Amino acid sequence: MRKTLQQIQEELKNGTTTVSALVEEAHTVISEKDESIHAILGMYSNDLIESQIARAEQMLKDGTATALTGVPIVLKDNIVVKGERATAASKILADYTAVYDATVVKKLKEAGAILLGRANMDEFAMGGSTENSAFGVTKNPHDITRVAGGSSGGSSAVVAYGGVPVSLGSDTGGSIRQPASFCGIVGLKPTYGAVSRYGLMAMGSSLDQIGPFATCVDDVEAVFNIIKGADDLDATSIKDIPAVPVNSRKKIGVPRSFVEREGIDPEVLENFNASLEKLKSNGYEIVDIQLEHLEKALSVYYVVVFAEISSNMSRYDGIRYGLSLKDENASNSMLGVYFKTRTDGLGDEVRRRILLGTYVLSSGYYDAYYNKANIVRAMLREEFASVFKDVDAIAMPTSPIPAFKIGEKSHDPLAMYLADIFTVPINIVGVPAISLPSGVTKNNLPLSLQLIAPHFGESTLFSIGRDFEKIS
Amino acid sequence: MSFTLEELDNLSQLARISIKEEEKEKMLHDMQAILGYVSEINEVGGTTAQAKETHYNILREDVITHLPGSNTEAIMHESPDSEDGYVKVEQVLK
Numbered sequence: 001m002r003k004t005l006q007q008i009q010e011e012l013k014n015g016t017t018t019v020s021a022l023v024e025e026a027h028t029v030i031s032e033k034d035e036s037i038h039a040i041l042g043m044y045s046n047d048l049i050e051s052q053i054a055r056a057e058q059m060l061k062d063g064t065a066t067a068l069t070g071v072p073i074v075l076k077d078n079i080v081v082k083g084e085r086a087t088a089a090s091k092i093l094a095d096y097t098a099v100y101d102a103t104v105v106k107k108l109k110e111a112g113a114i115l116l117g118r119a120n121m122d123e124f125a126m127g128g129s130t131e132n133s134a135f136g137v138t139k140n141p142h143d144i145t146r147v148a149g150g151s152s153g154g155s156s157a158v159v160a161y162g163g164v165p166v167s168l169g170s171d172t173g174g175s176i177r178q179p180a181s182f183c184g185i186v187g188l189k190p191t192y193g194a195v196s197r198y199g200l201m202a203m204g205s206s207l208d209q210i211g212p213f214a215t216c217v218d219d220v221e222a223v224f225n226i227i228k229g230a231d232d233l234d235a236t237s238i239k240d241i242p243a244v245p246v247n248s249r250k251k252i253g254v255p256r257s258f259v260e261r262e263g264i265d266p267e268v269l270e271n272f273n274a275s276l277e278k279l280k281s282n283g284y285e286i287v288d289i290q291l292e293h294l295e296k297a298l299s300v301y302y303v304v305v306f307a308e309i310s311s312n313m314s315r316y317d318g319i320r321y322g323l324s325l326k327d328e329n330a331s332n333s334m335l336g337v338y339f340k341t342r343t344d345g346l347g348d349e350v351r352r353r354i355l356l357g358t359y360v361l362s363s364g365y366y367d368a369y370y371n372k373a374n375i376v377r378a379m380l381r382e383e384f385a386s387v388f389k390d391v392d393a394i395a396m397p398t399s400p401i402p403a404f405k406i407g408e409k410s411h412d413p414l415a416m417y418l419a420d421i422f423t424v425p426i427n428i429v430g431v432p433a434i435s436l437p438s439g440v441t442k443n444n445l446p447l448s449l450q451l452i453a454p455h456f457g458e459s460t461l462f463s464i465g466r467d468f469e470k471i472s
Numbered sequence: 473m474s475f476t477l478e479e480l481d482n483l484s485q486l487a488r489i490s491i492k493e494e495e496k497e498k499m500l501h502d503m504q505a506i507l508g509y510v511s512e513i514n515e516v517g518g519t520t521a522q523a524k525e526t527h528y529n530i531l532r533e534d535v536i537t538h539l540p541g542s543n544t545e546a547i548m549h550e551s552p553d554s555e556d557g558y559v560k561v562e563q564v565l566k
Contacts, residue, residue, distance in 0.1 A: 097549075099543060099547050232532060232537075233537075235531070236530070296512060296513055299509065299512050303510050310487065317488070318552065319551070319552070319559060320550070321551060321552075322552075323552075324552030324553070333563060334562040334563070335488070336562070337561070337562055338488040339490050340490075342487075342488050342489050343490040346489070351489050352499065352502060354489060355484065355487055355489065356503060358483045358486050359503075359507070362483075368511075369510070371520060372516070372518075373513055374520075375516070375520060376513050376518065378518075412502075414506050414509060417509075
């Protein structure tokens with residue numbers, strides 16, 4: 001399905017296509033391509049799909065159609081839909097059925113979108129390659145020996161191979177932008193608080209945001225406009241969003257010493273510089289900027305995320321829902337359930353992060369890790385705010401490397417973390433960022449430009465993004 | 473700074489996660505590498521006062537948002553073991 005949302009709405013209105021035909025086409029492409037890519041963990045029930053088709057048809061008839069009416073959409077499998085399976089790609093939730101709708105799901109249903117299926121991901125969104133999925137890796141549609149990125153790798157790959165026009169993912173430290181980059185599509189991490197997190201399985205609660213994938217900026221914007229907004233059920237969603245005007249002076253800051261670092265792929269750097277040149281020749285002013293503690297953002301991010309994970313994951317205890325395993329050999333049978341369920345039900349990366357979080361929050365180390373991370377986080381926030389007084393946006397590559405080989409980094413968690421260097425600072429500060437396709441390597445692997453705006457400056461990202469689409 | 477096998481065993485108890493003997497060496501090695509890396513944040517000065525000023529509480533009105541019992545059946549259906557509307561657990565006190 002290579003049509004834009006606007007083309008789809010035009011075709012639905014003039015009768016060239018129907019909602020059922022769009023759904024059937026999505027099914028056909030997915031059943032054809034997903035055998036080799038494995039972006040999809042499962043389809044939603046026919047009841048849900050049929051009722052959404054009926055709703056979409058009614059909306060078209062009534063003239064109340066939105067940009068997403070009749071549009072098949074795939075959700076990352078950590079977003080819950082009432083009465084449907086939601087696994088977070090974990091054995092511990094392999095048979096879990098959600099009991100309520102996430103706020104974004106409610107909004108998508110009201111907009112007439114067709115919720116089609118559940119996308120593969122790293123278990124509980126912990127990872128950058130979907131290699132941590134308990135149900136197998138998602139492959140990159142551009143080269144199936146390589147990862148699609150992660151943690152929202154399924155959401156990205158299914159849009160990239162044309163299964164659906166748009167999808168949702170979640171981004172805690174780059175989990176939308178990096179897979180979008182690896183698969184050659186557009187991905188948006190909205191401002192923290194712009195989209196309700198109600199019904200998103202929590203990983204790092206002060207960092208998580210739901211956001212869209214699409215093949216162009218217009219479509220990402222259309223989905224964002226439907227899912228955004230304050231929500232009483234998420235106290236961190238923002239009610240009084242300040243109007244951020246799109247500036248005409250168009251000045252983009254580049255933290256050059258941070259970008260030109262050891263470990264950045266030469267082709268990535270070359271492509272990044274070429275993207276800046278294109279923007280320059282299109283009337284943008286490019287300036288160097290300094291963010292004093294940017295080098296420390298990766299460490300700040302991981303300390304904070306470990307801490308929040310160890311707290312959030314304590315709910316998976318084998319008692320209230322999900323997998324439950326008894327340990328006949330345990331001296332205390334109650335404790336035996338906790339240990340056996342969590343040990344057998346959670347994968348290596350999840351267990352490692354829980355242990356690391358338990359460590360950084362333990363009384364002897366709290367000040368040295370968690371407290372210190374929060375102090376540096378506050379400094380970074382101020383440094384970004386100060387830079388944004390002078391520039392409209394900041395540019396960086398999304399990833400220091402193009403899509404890597406499956407298995408290349410899975411044995412070395414620290415090496416995997418280091419690949420997040422350009423995406424995690426954005427979640428630490430809470431600002432929005434977009435990943436835009438910017439060309440390919442010699443081996444035809446997608447590359448991308450990441451643009452970052454001040455809090456609630458999504459419109460700036462869309463505006464520059466559209467300009468960039470025209471010239472790249 | 474060195475993170476020890478003893479600390480790993482201790483954390484495993486606190487986190488309610490067992491680590492198999494054959495996994496311990498790799499887990500210890502990976503966690504040492506990660507903790508060693510993120511310790512760089514201690515090179516930065518600064519005080520807790522700087523971190524706290526950006527945070528504030530948002531509390532909603534204490535009102536009923538769901539009718540009592542409206543979700544009980546669906547939620548209880550997901551519990552591994554239940555009886556008469558109660559979640560059943562292993563014996564806690566002997």
